[in-house]
Amino acid sequence: MARLPRLILPAQPHYVVQRGNNGQFIFYDAADYVAFLGWLRTAAKTFKVAVHAYVLMPEQLHLLVSPADAGGLGQMMQWLGRYYVPYFNQKYQRSGTLWQGRYKTSLIDPENYLLSCSRYLEFTPVGAGLAARPLDYAWSSYAHHVGVRPDPIITDHPLYWALGNTPFDREAAYLRLTEQSLGADAVRTVEKAVLKGWPLGSEQFKTALEQRLKRQVLPAKRGRPFKTVEKIAAD
Numbered sequence: 001m002a003r004l005p006r007l008i009l010p011a012q013p014h015y016v017v018q019r020g021n022n023g024q025f026i027f028y029d030a031a032d033y034v035a036f037l038g039w040l041r042t043a044a045k046t047f048k049v050a051v052h053a054y055v056l057m058p059e060q061l062h063l064l065v066s067p068a069d070a071g072g073l074g075q076m077m078q079w080l081g082r083y084y085v086p087y088f089n090q091k092y093q094r095s096g097t098l099w100q101g102r103y104k105t106s107l108i109d110p111e112n113y114l115l116s117c118s119r120y121l122e123f124t125p126v127g128a129g130l131a132a133r134p135l136d137y138a139w140s141s142y143a144h145h146v147g148v149r150p151d152p153i154i155t156d157h158p159l160y161w162a163l164g165n166t167p168f169d170r171e172a173a174y175l176r177l178t179e180q181s182l183g184a185d186a187v188r189t190v191e192k193a194v195l196k197g198w199p200l201g202s203e204q205f206k207t208a209l210e211q212r213l214k215r216q217v218l219p220a221k222r223g224r225p226f227k228t229v230e231k232i233a234a235d
Contacts, residue, residue, distance in 0.1 A: 006135075007107050007199065008070050013052060013157065015117050015194050016063040018077070018103040025058045026088065033139045034082055034086055036061075041153045043079045047072040050155035053118040055126060055140035062121045064114070077103050106193045107209070109201025112192075116143070117200070119178050120190050134178065146178070147171030163179070168170050 008014065012088070020026040027033050033056050044051050048068035055062045067073040085098045108114055122134045124141040131137035135148065144151035147167065156170075163173035193200035199209055 006074075006102075006197065007213075008067065009107060010069045010072075010203060012067060013064060013066045013108040013114050013117075014063060014073060015106045015108055015121070015190070015200065016077070016103055017060065017105075017194055018051055019060040021097050021100045023059055023100075024098075026061070027056055027058050027139075028092070028151070030138075031058040031087065032091075035087060036080070037139075037153060039080055039213045043076045043165060044153065045153075047076040047079065049073055049076045050157075051141075051153050052114070052155060053121050053141045053145070054073050054135070054153065054159070055121050055124055056154050057125060057130065061125060064108075064117055064121055065137070066155075066164060073105070103107070104194055104197055107199040107201075109199070109205040110157070112145075112202055112205070113200050114157060115174075115177060116182060117190060118160075120182055120187060122178070123182075139174055142178075145171065146175045 018026075036056060036224045040051065040054070043049070044065075050068075051063060052066065053064040065073065067076075076147060081099065088098055089095055099218050108117055118141075122140050122145070125131045125137040125140065126134055134140065134142040135146065141151055141154050141213065143149040144154050160170060160174070163177075164170040165226075192198070197205050201209075
């Protein structure tokens with residue numbers, strides 16, 4: 001099946017995943033995480049990409065971002081690779097690619113999925129056995145969202161701001177959200193969309209996307225095209 005063109009829309013949130021080639025580590029020590037986060041902050045500002053949430057894990061990284069224009073996200077990811085990969089290769093005396101192909105991205109229906117994606121992202125270290133609680137993991141945006149440690153990388157999405165009228169209200173509301181399990185079905189929905197590069201949203205959201213963009217946003221169903229009444233009559 002042909003791969004659909006990557007779908008990037010300005011001012012809309014996207015879930016981004018980049019993994020190490022063949023599952024290899026892309027971060028080994030604290031200095032690696034700090035270096036990447038420094039470049040992420042610079043790249044996000046340079047290419048006008050708002051970072052709403054992130055997590056860096058030894059063999060992969062996840063971002064929840066909104067680019068200001070259609071080209072900003074791709075430029076940011078290329079820039080990060082241009083700086084981080086040579087740093088990593090020189091430090092660990094290796095050569096060649098670090099990433100497992102192209103980064104994967106899924107356009108997000110914000111009203112229905114943005115906060116769920118943020119929670120899913122920040123809980124991945126817990127699911128991977130790297131921490132008992134998301135707050136125990138240093139390399140994510142969770143501490144920012146619950147008011148423990150402000151993070152200069154983060155640009156809070158309007159839906160996060162809508163959680164409360166004050167920072168304390170928002171942080172407390174987000175903490176309450178994270179105390180509720182997403183559920184296995186919700187987790188599978190997020191993972192499948194990101195893996196396939198499909199939009200993550202309601203059927204109405206996906207239909208509106210196709211009408212707006214005048215292009216297919218999901219793979220065509222298998223089998224022969226459905227015949228309309230007019231085509232059957234013509235046959």
